[in-house]
């Protein structure tokens with residue numbers, strides 16, 4: 001296995017983007033990444049693109065080929081592959097690109113993610129997202145994603161005594177971070193009351209406990225570490241990237257408050273990267289709902305089960321805390337274009353490690369990503385560090 005570095009990154013603004021198309025979102029993010037890595041398109045050897053459901057959101061399949069074509073690379077006949085693992089599609093595209101470069105199969109490889117979700121209505125979006133759960137046992141019984149995570153939140157609150165205010169503080173903290181991120185969908189600080197007074201979506205989760213529906217794309221370019229300085233003065237090393245799976249249906253889990261795939265992917269990536277929890281300067285975790293952020297912090301081993309709410313309330317996970325979580329604003333405030341989220345997490349970690357995160361800069365040498373598909377049937381974790 002060769003050492004691998006990220007040599008270029010790009011990300012569109014996230015939000016409701018009615019003025020652009022699915023393919024143009026990718027082209028914009030890819031162009032920014034090429035520019036950032038001082039590359040031209042003809043240097044790209046392979047593309048992996050994370051996308052959950054273009055077929056239903058914009059009625060477009062065969063996304064790998066489409067993306068290569070509209071990136072102007074179809075005539076170069078490079079391999080271009082769509083990667084799908086629901087909301088972990090982006091993280092998985094990154095891992096595929098990483099293993100491709102690490103194995104020596106190719107040198108300069110793009111990992112991208114794109115999703116255009118707002119061209120259909122809320123009812124359709126909810127149904128498309130529900131396909132990331134078990135359709136026969138969950139979706140068909142009416143279980144939506146807010147509904148499934150509400151079940152986790154209900155049991156968690158009962159078992160660990162998490163207060164409604166502690167849960168809401170996750171959203172308050174992520175909106176405060178999102179306000180400082182020029183790419184974020186919601187650049188608006190909120191208070192506990194904003195969350196507590198917002199519309200009930202699936203008890204106990206309210207509107208501000210949920211990530212929004214988002215259009216957006218992100219792209220990063222990987223190369224062998226030994227060649228990285230040919231392209232950039234600020235390569236960021238990939239220390240490890242892991243993947244784990246678990247049961248697709250929530251009711252088949254040993255314990256619905258613990259995402260076993262997060263535990264497994266976390267343990268694997270720490271072993272691979274040869275770093276410890278205390279070495280991690282900040283994490284971008286999959287806060288599709290506020291409760292998910294708390295589970296992630298615990299399941300990755302940063303604190304004991306049941307303690308993450310208190311840590312959040314005490315400011316430990318805030319930008320100026322000892323373990324900043326979701327400096328980008330997370331899925332909650334930055335937005336969640338499902339197939340692109342895992343790549344946006346890597347984008348944020350790279351920008352932070354290069355000292356380019358403007359008003360939300362953290363002083364850290366190592367950062368981590370955690371990207372979840374469904375309610376935890378797929379989890380991808382990556383650890384990146386300054387060279």
Ligand code: COA
Pocket residue numbers: 087122126129145146201207208209210211212213288336374
């Ligand atoms: N947080 C905060 N504000 C939100 C929001 C969110 N998650 N979603 C929408 N809004 C705001 C909109 O900006 C809009 O504000 P405005 O009136 O000031 O412009 C208002 O709420 C209504 O927006 P709308 O798009 O009509 O909301 P909606 O009812 O269609 O959607 C949800 C709300 C909660 C159903 C939707 O955001 C959702 O499904 N979220 C979960 C997505 C999901 O499950 N992702 C996968 C996770 S694994």
